[in-house]
Structures are given as C-alpha cells and as structure tokens.
Amino acid sequence: MVRLLPWATPDGKPCFLTSDDADSYVNKVADNIESIQLAMGSDLLDHAADLLADRKATPDQLHFLLARMTEALSDALRVAESRGDRLPEPDEERALPNDRERENNASLTDR
Numbered sequence: 001m002v003r004l005l006p007w008a009t010p011d012g013k014p015c016f017l018t019s020d021d022a023d024s025y026v027n028k029v030a031d032n033i034e035s036i037q038l039a040m041g042s043d044l045l046d047h048a049a050d051l052l053a054d055r056k057a058t059p060d061q062l063h064f065l066l067a068r069m070t071e072a073l074s075d076a077l078r079v080a081e082s083r084g085d086r087l088p089e090p091d092e093e094r095a096l097p098n099d100r101e102r103e104n105n106a107s108l109t110d111r
Contacts, residue, residue, distance in 0.1 A: 004082040006033045006075065034079045041072035 005015040
C-alpha cells in the first residue's frame with residue numbers, strides 16, 4: 001500500500017511510504033503527526049473565533065492568523081487525502097442495494 005505522508009521534501013514535493021505494515025515505525029510516526037496537525041488546526045479555529053470577536057484585533061494579527069489557518073487547512077487536506085486513499089474500495093454488491101432491498105425501501109417511502 002502507498003501512503004501519502006504528512007510532510008513534504010525540502011523542495012515541497014509530497015513524500016510517500018510503501019508498506020503493507022500498518023504498525024511500522026514510519027506509519028506510527030505519520031499517524032502521530034497527523035493527530036498533532038489536526039489538533040493544532042482545531043486549537044487555531046478556537047483562537048480564530050476569539051480573535052475575530054475582538055474588534056480591536058490589528059491587521060497584523062489577522063494577517064498572522066490567516067497565514068496559520070492557511071497552513072492548517074493545507075495540513076488537514078493532506079490528512080484527508082492520505083486517509084481517503086487508504087480506504088478500501090467498496091464491494092459493488094454491498095455498495096448497491098439488490099433489487100429486493102430497493103423494492104422494500106420504495107414501498108416504505110410510498111406510505
């Protein structure tokens with residue numbers, strides 16, 4: 001399995017890990033970093049609400065906040081992409097209801 005890692009090369013290119021061991025050292029480090037990134041984004045969102053409620057916030061403070069929020073959003077999107085890529089493909093027979101299930105569902109909604 002190929003995993004997009006939550007960090008980039010020094011020149012900004014994505015890093016990938018190829019491993020079938022979900023418990024490998026690098027996978028655990030990546031999981032930990034993703035958790036930290038998401039927690040920091042959540043904390044930043046709370047700070048943003050406070051700062052935006054403060055009518056005395058300066059343009060420099062708002063600029064700094066926006067820069068950090070841009071970084072946090074980038075991190076969150078990378079985490080979402082990485083996790084989405086690792087989801088198993090749905091089994092078509094399980095993903096789509098069979099004809100009998102469709103008929104039962106249709107009769108329930110007709111009531």
